[in-house]
Amino acid sequence: MDFLRPASWEEALAAKAEHPSAVPIAGGTDVMVEINFDHRRPEYLLDLNRVADLYEWETGEDTVRLGASVPYTKIMENLRSELPGLALASHTVASPQIRNRGGVGGNLGTASPAGDAHPALLAAGAEVEAESVRGSRRIPIDDFYTGVKRNALAPDELIRAVHIKKADGPQQYSKVGTRNAMVIAVCAFGLALHPGTRTVRTGIGSAAPTPVRATVAEDFLNAALEEGGFWDNGKIITPSVAKEFAGLCAAACNPIDDVRGTASYRRHAVGVMARRTLTWTWESYRGARRTSEGAA
Amino acid sequence: MRVNLTVNGRPQEADDVWEGESLLYVLRERLGLPGSKNACEQGECGSCTVRLDGVPVCACLVAAGQAEGREVVTVEGLAEYARQRSSGDAGDTPDLAPIQQAFIDAGAVQCGFCTPGLLVAADEMLEHNPDPSDADIREALSGNLCRCTGYEKIMDAVRLAAARQQEAV
Numbered sequence: 001m002d003f004l005r006p007a008s009w010e011e012a013l014a015a016k017a018e019h020p021s022a023v024p025i026a027g028g029t030d031v032m033v034e035i036n037f038d039h040r041r042p043e044y045l046l047d048l049n050r051v052a053d054l055y056e057w058e059t060g061e062d063t064v065r066l067g068a069s070v071p072y073t074k075i076m077e078n079l080r081s082e083l084p085g086l087a088l089a090s091h092t093v094a095s096p097q098i099r100n101r102g103g104v105g106g107n108l109g110t111a112s113p114a115g116d117a118h119p120a121l122l123a124a125g126a127e128v129e130a131e132s133v134r135g136s137r138r139i140p141i142d143d144f145y146t147g148v149k150r151n152a153l154a155p156d157e158l159i160r161a162v163h164i165k166k167a168d169g170p171q172q173y174s175k176v177g178t179r180n181a182m183v184i185a186v187c188a189f190g191l192a193l194h195p196g197t198r199t200v201r202t203g204i205g206s207a208a209p210t211p212v213r214a215t216v217a218e219d220f221l222n223a224a225l226e227e228g229g230f231w232d233n234g235k236i237i238t239p240s241v242a243k244e245f246a247g248l249c250a251a252a253c254n255p256i257d258d259v260r261g262t263a264s265y266r267r268h269a270v271g272v273m274a275r276r277t278l279t280w281t282w283e284s285y286r287g288a289r290r291t292s293e294g295a296a
Numbered sequence: 297m298r299v300n301l302t303v304n305g306r307p308q309e310a311d312d313v314w315e316g317e318s319l320l321y322v323l324r325e326r327l328g329l330p331g332s333k334n335a336c337e338q339g340e341c342g343s344c345t346v347r348l349d350g351v352p353v354c355a356c357l358v359a360a361g362q363a364e365g366r367e368v369v370t371v372e373g374l375a376e377y378a379r380q381r382s383s384g385d386a387g388d389t390p391d392l393a394p395i396q397q398a399f400i401d402a403g404a405v406q407c408g409f410c411t412p413g414l415l416v417a418a419d420e421m422l423e424h425n426p427d428p429s430d431a432d433i434r435e436a437l438s439g440n441l442c443r444c445t446g447y448e449k450i451m452d453a454v455r456l457a458a459a460r461q462q463e464a465v
């Protein structure tokens with residue numbers, strides 16, 4: 001095994017071009033487990049810890065450009081108002097020690113259906129900035145997950161950053177597990193209201209081979225909200241609408257039975273989380289509307 | 297490969313390090329510092345918790361080469377680390393950090409395997425949060441498993457250390 005230690009982003013790209021089989025290591029919270037248990041013996045480890053750019057984030061007008069290695073702890077501490085869904089999801093990851101090291105770049109690299117960043121990224125809307133010596137491209141998050149633990153990166157590419165839409169409305173993240181800390185999701189659900197475009201977006205974790213959006217459910221809800229004038233009148237969402245939305249979210253799942261839960265439990269739980277996160281976010285949207293109207 | 301790092305304030309050099317080796321292995325097997333424990337090697341138990349440039353991490357998940365040029369504090373250096381924090385550079389190092397004394401006084405140690413990791417994590421929390429609520433303590437220690445104590449005595453110990461720290465200022 002060789003340990004490559006690029007000191008800059010350019011050096012990292014050059015190293016990856018020269019050794020496409022090299023395994024990048026950022027926080028190491030996935031990679032080191034595999035090495036410790038002899039599940040993986042890469043020829044080259046490509047250490048990204050010295051690439052300072054990857055630990056920075058920039059808040060633009062509409063998006064946050066989040067460096068691939070920014071640890072979850074920093075997201076929770078610094079980006080709660082811009083990226084509330086991702087901050088909530090980050091807080092559910094493992095433990096403080098893991099959150100101090102692991103980040104979204106590694107979560108995307110592993111692309112586990114159970115990764116907690118994915119539902120939040122799908123719901124918020126995001127693009128992965130991938131780069132190689134050949135150039136840079138933006139991969140829409142909807143196209144990034146290509147299979148179980150597979151992603152759209154080319155062998156010579158590295159993730160530089162993720163461009164995530166800044167929240168323009170309330171967001172929620174919900175996760176089912178056997179305890180509060182240190183738990184892989186049995187299943188998870190992210191939801192974001194986008195009052196700017198009058199749309200709702202979702203993300204489902206651990207209930208299909210890849211993280212997915214419940215697009216049919218979104219389309220149904222967007223139409224129902226528009227038709228009922230809900231965005232303007234701020235009324236409570238009709239229970240039958242919420243119920244239909246929850247059912248369509250459950251139907252978007254394609255889960256398996258495993259040690260953490262059965263497929264039917266997962267489907268059921270996703271429906272429950274969909275209804276709850278919709279209620280929570282809609283309540284806070286209505287609250288914000290009332291306050292702004294009261295002030296006007 | 298060779299790895300140079302600072303451990304508990306002292307420059308250290310480890311030779312013949314395998315590229316896939318963890319920082320935990322280097323500390324325990326190459327540098328003679330077995331305080332940090334190895335119980336799971338997968339980040340689940342926290343018994344290998346050390347400070348890496350001040351940040352609590354699982355040493356079993358840091359590749360040795362990633363620690364090159366960085367500062368590590370292990371339980372062996374905790375007393376000195378805590379002393380420097382409270383009194384600057386002057387004075388002798390007591391044998392135990394306040395958090396260690398509190399664990400003993402509260403009876404928070406049984407087999408002791410989880411203790412080094414808990415001490416490092418708890419000490420770090422008290423550095424940033426001198427007046428933690430029970431929820432704060434549980435959150436800060438949520439990455440550290442103990443199979444013996446049932447955690448109540450550990451909670452007592454951290455509350456005791458926090459109270460003593462506040463009396464001292």
Ligand SMILES: Cc1cc2nc3c(=O)[nH]c(=O)nc-3n(C[C@H](O)[C@H](O)[C@H](O)COP(=O)(O)OP(=O)(O)OC[C@H]3O[C@@H](n4cnc5c(N)ncnc54)[C@H](O)[C@@H]3O)c2cc1C
Nearest residue numbers: 026027028029030031094102103106107109115116159339
């Ligand atoms: C005890 C424990 C509990 C966990 N609990 C959770 C949990 O609750 N939720 C959850 O989502 N995850 C969990 N994880 C998994 C892990 O912490 C996350 O997936 C984390 O986001 C990985 O980030 P990292 O920086 O540590 O990745 P690394 O281990 O460094 O890398 C992970 C993968 O991404 C690749 N990679 C890293 N950076 C880049 C880059 N810039 N470009 C291209 N590829 C890259 C690596 O080659 C590797 O394939 C847990 C892990 C442990 C050990």
Ligand code: FES
Nearest residue numbers: 337339342344356
């Ligand atoms: S040995 Fe590192 S967390 Fe268990």
Ligand code: FES
Nearest residue numbers: 407410442443444
């Ligand atoms: S005292 Fe034995 S594991 Fe905690």
